[in-house]
Amino acid sequence: MATQHSRSAARLMMAPAVILLLGWMLVPLTMTLIFSFKKYLPLRGGDLGWVGFENYARFVSSSAFWPAVSATLIIVGGVLVITLVFGVLLAILLDQPMWGQGIVRILVIAPFFVMPTVSALVWKNIFMDPVNGLFAHLWKFFGAEPLEWLSQASLQSIILIVSWQWLPFATLILLTAIQSLDSEQLEAAEMDGAPVLKRFWFIVLPHLSRAMTVVLLIQTIFLLGIFAEIFVTTQGAFGTRTLTYLIYQRVLESQNVGLGSAGGVYAIILANIVAIFLMRIVGKNLDA
């Protein structure tokens, strides 16, 4: 009796969160799906009827599609490689005994707390400006011609900005994972004469593999959706138009809602493919 009672009370306590999230997911998703099968131009006639899969076909056959796919892959891939490689190195470094460890940790983590619009604008103007930026001063100091970063090396610049924001996240999680490594195991290997690189390759890296996978998946999901960094720097020009930015432009700038919604459905499918892998890892951990 008591359990019956507490079960229904539990259901009642869960209801607000479940209902809200269900609405948040289903209502807009259904609308996006409906729009994606329509010719829908809010500023030029509004809802012009059903068009089947035309928007889906047009979205992938437009000249902007493949460049957007490649920009997305380069940015996401570049940031992932940089943050994972340097994240592992930094985590190992921060795990060593040193003076002022706490302060160094704070310094390294700080960029994660800077809002995206601030970091993008500071990098764009104070560092990457071709006339007054710090990089321009540095280049001139070494006698080189300053670069117009955001137009001549646009993708690299975006990768640099976004990596700076996400490196702390990767480092922090990998550091947490490294600290759970049994130090006796490492000491035993050291006693047996295993060199540093071998210890890293056969003990540290396997121990970190799960955390690295988690970082990879979570970052991929967030990186697929980066917006502010492009919005305030290049506005999608110079080959930095990612899929997210392309969809945003179709929907809000050119107000072609049908076409943009079809793109949105592609983005949702893409994110779900990544999400499935992440959910598997999280789900396994939930059982343990």
Add this chain to the structure above:
Amino acid sequence: MARSVTNQRKALNTALAWAVGLLIFFPILWTILTSFKTEAQAIASPPIFLNFDWTLENYAVVQERSNYMRFLWNSVIIAGGSTLLGVIIAVPAAWSMAFVPSRRTKDILMWMLSTKMLPAVGVLYPIYLIFIRLGILDTRIGLVVVIMLINLPIIVWMLYTYFKEIPGEILEAARMDGATLKEEIIYVLTPMAVPGIASTILLNIILAWNEAFWTLNLTAAKAAPLTAFIASYSSPEGLFYAKLSAASTMAIAPILILGWFSQKQLVRGLTFGAVK
């Protein structure tokens, strides 16, 4: 002998780690320094590091020109309001999932997580349209609700993992001693749950404060928070580095300080318990 070797190695580690740490922190440090320079000194070549005439003028100009306080207030309301609302909704849900788990609890948790992975741009127009229809475009209440919803899965998850750590034996012991449900919640559970709830609030204020997709797309003049205020500096106007730096420093300072207290919670909150 052995000791001096370790000390040497420790010194090497320290030097290397501090160098890397300062390099990573440098853009923030430089922004803070620039905010105290005059505009001319801010673009001086070669750049001036410390020996400039420190001034607070930029902060005064930014406040005067842009009504900074209003943006700040919008940020405070949106971040604080969405977090508070989210916690009020999430505490009962996480509570019941942690203490009265059923066969479906795991599925519900996983499903909640999956809503977090929905790309925002995929539902941009529907939300935009709903906001217009309800007349809440460019209002704080609209943003409070949206930001609350995007962070709700994280809040539920974090609270769930904290509540899970409260040992069930304590509840049984309280019940044996004749505590009623009400007494159990007030005297036994609440004191044990408060630290977890506080951590959750902290992390979510940070996430909400920095959210920059919905705040940029759903606000204009009235409800714009600091993220949008900073974005308005993206079209340069004459000399503006020092003012940009002052505005940036003011926008990030509160959250940098909060953030430093929340390193541990960050890992728990953003990996959904997958890394411990």
